[in-house]
Amino acid sequence: MIQTGSGIFATRKIFSSYSPEPLFVTCPLKRHLSWKVISKALVFLILILLTSLSQASLPYYLLRATMSPDHLQTHIELKNFLSSRYIYLHEGICGRSKNHLLASSESGQMACIKRYPKLKQEIRGELYSYHFSQWLGHYNVPAIVLTRLSYTDEFWSPWKSKLIELGWHDGDYLVVSHYYQQLSDVTLPDILRTNKTLNLTTKGHYTKTEITQWSNLIVQDYLSGDTDRLVNTLVNLEHNKHMYSYPIHNLGQTKDLGLIAYDHDYAFGVGYDFALSKRYQTLNQKYQRYQVHFLNRLCLFSSATQQKLETLSSYEDPAQILEDYIQRVDLDSFLLVKPLTKEHRTLFKHRIRHALKHLHECQATPSINP
Numbered sequence: 001m002i003q004t005g006s007g008i009f010a011t012r013k014i015f016s017s018y019s020p021e022p023l024f025v026t027c028p029l030k031r032h033l034s035w036k037v038i039s040k041a042l043v044f045l046i047l048i049l050l051t052s053l054s055q056a057s058l059p060y061y062l063l064r065a066t067m068s069p070d071h072l073q074t075h076i077e078l079k080n081f082l083s084s085r086y087i088y089l090h091e092g093i094c095g096r097s098k099n100h101l102l103a104s105s106e107s108g109q110m111a112c113i114k115r116y117p118k119l120k121q122e123i124r125g126e127l128y129s130y131h132f133s134q135w136l137g138h139y140n141v142p143a144i145v146l147t148r149l150s151y152t153d154e155f156w157s158p159w160k161s162k163l164i165e166l167g168w169h170d171g172d173y174l175v176v177s178h179y180y181q182q183l184s185d186v187t188l189p190d191i192l193r194t195n196k197t198l199n200l201t202t203k204g205h206y207t208k209t210e211i212t213q214w215s216n217l218i219v220q221d222y223l224s225g226d227t228d229r230l231v232n233t234l235v236n237l238e239h240n241k242h243m244y245s246y247p248i249h250n251l252g253q254t255k256d257l258g259l260i261a262y263d264h265d266y267a268f269g270v271g272y273d274f275a276l277s278k279r280y281q282t283l284n285q286k287y288q289r290y291q292v293h294f295l296n297r298l299c300l301f302s303s304a305t306q307q308k309l310e311t312l313s314s315y316e317d318p319a320q321i322l323e324d325y326i327q328r329v330d331l332d333s334f335l336l337v338k339p340l341t342k343e344h345r346t347l348f349k350h351r352i353r354h355a356l357k358h359l360h361e362c363q364a365t366p367s368i369n370p
Contacts, residue, residue, distance in 0.1 A: 071139060075330070078145050078178060081111050082155055089159060091166075094179065098166045102179060110179040115149070115172050121269030124337040126175050129224055129264035131326045137304050138216045142177045142262050146333035149174055173336065183252030183260055188233065189214060192294060193244050199299045199362075212302050213259045217251075218294045219305060223351050225271030226264055231290045272344045295355065299362035306359060312352050319345040 084105040093102040094112035104110045116123055126144050133141040149172040151160045189206060191198050192214065203211045221230055229250045237243040250263040274287040312318040319340045326334045340348065 071134060071143070074143050074178065075145075077109065078111065078143050078176065081105060081109055082145070082147060082176065084109075084155070087155075087159075089162075101166075112177050112179045114175040114177075115168055116175070117169065117172050119173055119336075119338070121338070122265035123173055123175060124340075125224070125226070125264045125267035125269050126177075127326065127330075127333055127337055128268040128322065128340075129220075129226065129261075131329060132224060132268075132322060133220060133261075134329075135322060135325055136216070136220065136308050138220060140213065140216060140220070140257075140259050140261055141264065142180075142260065144333070145176045145330065146336045147174050147176060148172065148336065177262070180254070180260070183254050185247035186251045186253050186259065187247060188230075188244050192297065195297065197299045198297055203300075209258070211300060215298055215300050216302065216305060217259055217261060218298050219301070219309075219355060220261070221267075222291055222295045223348065223355060224264070224267035225269075225275060225291070225347070225351075226267040227271040227274055227287060227291065228263065228266040229261060230294055231271075231287065234290045234293060235286075268340060268348075269344065272347050275347060276343055292354075295358060298358075299365070301359050301362070306356075309352055309356050309359070313349075313356055317345060317349070318352055319348050 081103075084103075084107075086106045088104045090102040090104070091098065091100075094100040094114070099115040101113050101115075102110060103113055123146065127146055130141045130144040133139060149156060149163075149168060149170060151157050151170050156163070189204075189211075191202060191204055191206070196202050198211065198215070200208065200211070218230065220226075229248060232249045233243055240246075250261060252260050252262070254260060271287075271291070275284065275291065277284040312321060315321055323334070323339055
């Protein structure tokens with residue numbers, strides 16, 4: 001769980017007066033300010049142009065699923081952050097492990113950097129979850145960029161000795177995500193703690209927007225196989241009957257953005273393996289039961305989510321549609337991960353169709369959809 005103190009991952013550029021004591025600092029390059037401003041502006045314009053050109057060849061269904069202008073800018077800013085030249089690095093803010101560091105630039109932008117010594121499917125889970133949320137139009141997952149540690153890179157070379165002391169080695173895989181401080185804890189809504197079906201008539205004191213966000217999260221976690229959030233709550237409930245009153249793992253909320261789901265290590269891989277496990281049949285059945293638990297109690301879906309799922313369901317290999325989208329939006333990051341396996345792709349397609357079947361059954365009953 002990447003949350004300690006008051007900070008977790010975030011989806012937007014944050015300018016803050018927060019100034020933790022730096023672990024180590026490097027001196028800025030002595031360049032004329034006007035040239036610095038001009039060079040950054042040129043890089044920004046070139047990235048915009050390249051993104052526009054890459055989208056020009058997209059089919060219509062993908063054009064409709066590309067990032068909004070705000071999220072495109074956030075994604076570009078996160079990439080540009082890796083070219084910053086004056087950086088503070090801090091331990092113990094993005095996570096207790098030495099594999100997590102917070103980086104902050106002169107401008108006040110902050111990002112969490114998580115290290116993986118080897119290429120693992122958890123890295124794919126982070127990348128795919130972010131872009132899947134973008135594709136669905138949910139925008140509830142922090143912006144993610146992948147890179148590899150290289151001490152020949154000017155971004156990392158000044159801190160080589162310090163990072164080596166922490167166990168960071170050349171070639172390590174890095175997940176870079178925006179950092180946001182002001183996220184509050186979230187507990188499960190009362191309606192989701194019962195066996196009642198969730199729709200607009202049973203939403204209680206929650207607003208339509210709030211319930212729709214929970215609907216989007218439930219659908220997203222089910223399709224991606226993420227077991228380290230809602231499913232984690234049900235697993236712990238077996239041992240602690242008060243679990244529903246505790247904050248949900250890897251979930252926060254903000255007044256402006258609503259629910260923010262972070263840390264997707266188990267998505268698009270580990271969670272699928274739990275469901276497909278033949279060696280641990282009992283564990284397999286438990287996780288499959290838990291993964292459909294909240295979906296089966298959901299009869300409220302946004303029209304946008306339904307439309308996107310109908311689109312994916314019409315293709316023989318929906319995972320390829322998602323991967324094509326990621327390649328066009330962030331090819332550099334996509335090339336650092338392995339595509340989904342055949343078994344994972346089949347399960348992804350099955351879950352899309354199962355979710356749609358459940359949705360259609362809900363529409364055949366007197367439930368109200370937004």
